Every structure is written in structure tokens, then in C-alpha cells.
Amino acid sequence: MMPGEVENPSRSAASQGAPSASNSRRIMLLTRKAEFSASHVCLNPALSAEENQAIYGANANPQGHGHNFVVEVTLEGEPDPVTGMVFDLRELKEIINAEVVEPMDHRFLNREIPHFANVVPTTENLAREIWRRIALRVGAPHAHARPRANNVRLKNVRLYETADLYVDCTAADFAEEQ
Ligand code: NI
Numbered sequence: 336m337m338p339g340e341v342e343n344p345s346r347s348a349a350s351q352g353a354p355s356a357s358n359s360r361r362i363m364l365l366t367r368k369a370e371f372s373a374s375h376v377c378l379n380p381a382l383s384a385e386e387n388q389a390i391y392g393a394n395a396n397p398q399g400h401g402h403n404f405v406v407e408v409t410l411e412g413e414p415d416p417v418t419g420m421v422f423d424l425r426e427l428k429e430i431i432n433a434e435v436v437e438p439m440d441h442r443f444l445n446r447e448i449p450h451f452a453n454v455v456p457t458t459e460n461l462a463r464e465i466w467r468r469i470a471l472r473v474g475a476p477h478a479h480a481r482p483r484a485n486n487v488r489l490k491n492v493r494l495y496e497t498a499d500l501y502v503d504c505t506a507a508d509f510a511e512e513q
Contacts, residue, residue, distance in 0.1 A: 364490060365421040366409040369431045371440035374401040375456040399443055404461070405495040406435060408469055412487030422473065422487050434468040462494040462504040470509075 377394040378387040387395040394400065408431055412421040439448065444456040450464050470489045488506075495501040 375444040407493040409491040411490035
């Protein structure tokens with residue numbers, strides 16, 4: 336601004352990031368998809384073989400079976416006023432690769448992901464584990480969240496076990512841990 340120029344008060348408020356009703360309408364959702372193939376056995380060791388067979392059917396076969404999982408990670412936030420992005424796209428890809436694809440692709444989840452040594456790796460529980468891993472990295476309403484300048488947070492983890500079946504995991508699933 337040139338000396339003597341009168342600043343537009345509404346522009347000034349906006350440039351300072353003052354809270355206003357319009358800010359809430361700028362929230363946008365950003366989703367990145369990734370695929371990985373993994374095998375698992377769905378059985379609860381606390382139950383008998385017969386009970387597991389009754390509950391999980393062929394999914395309880397101890398030899399395991401595989402799925403081509405598809406995960407969709409959705410972040411929520413205001414596009415950064417400088418970059419126009421809710422979150423750096425390359426960083427999001429790197430996080431999903433590091434936390435999900437690299438450790439889980441072509442793995443036997445029960446044996447190779449420590450979390451599933453004592454947790455049945457159903458699609459629901461796998462979605463929760465993926466949420467937990469990604470929330471640690473992007474910031475979320477979660478105990479270990481790392482805040483970002485534009486309040487970006489993990490909004491949803493959708494995990495497809497097949498094209499016809501998916502699970503959604505949201506912050507509400509962790510309400511008891513906050
Ligand atoms: Ni399965």
C-alpha cells in the first residue's frame with residue numbers, strides 16, 4: 336500500500352485471517368486413493384474353531400486369503416491462501432505409501448503387522464489401524480495430532496475390501512481415546 340492510501344477495512348480483515356462466516360464455507364475435502372494387496376485370517380483366538388467357523392466362515396481358514404484393498408484417505412481443511420492447496424499432494428502420497436502401502440502390500444497382516452498379533456484384522460479393524468497411522472502424520476482430532484496452520488485434519492478413511500464392500504472410519508471411532 337502506498338503512503339497516504341486508505342486501506343479497505345474489509346480487505347484488511349480478510350488478509351489478516353480474521354474469523355468470519357465466510358471462512359467456514361472455504362472448507363474443502365481432499366481425497367487420495369491407493370491400492371495394496373494383502374492376506375489375512377479372520378478368527379478370534381479367544382473363540383473355539385467351531386465358533387470362528389460359524390462367525391467368519393471361510394475367512395477363518397488358517398492358511399489365509401487375499402484381498403486387493405483400496406484405501407481412500409480424505410483430508411479436510413481450508414485451501415492455503417498462498418498455495419491454493421488443502422495439503423501438499425506429494426506429502427500426502429508419501430504418507431500413504433510410508434504408513435500403508437509399503438508396510439502392508441504383499442504382507443500377511445496377522446503375522447507382519449504387529450497391531451494384528453492380538454487384533455482380528457477385519458476390514459473394520461484394518462481401517463482403524465490405517466486411520467491411526469495416518470492421523471499421526473497429518474494432524475487430526477486425536478491425542479497425537481500435529482496441528483497445521485490451516486487446521487487440516489483427517490476426515491475419513493474408506494477401505495474397500497472388494498468393489499462392493501467398504502468401511503468408513505472417522506474421528507468418532509476414536510472418541511473414547513481422546
Ligand atoms: Ni478377508
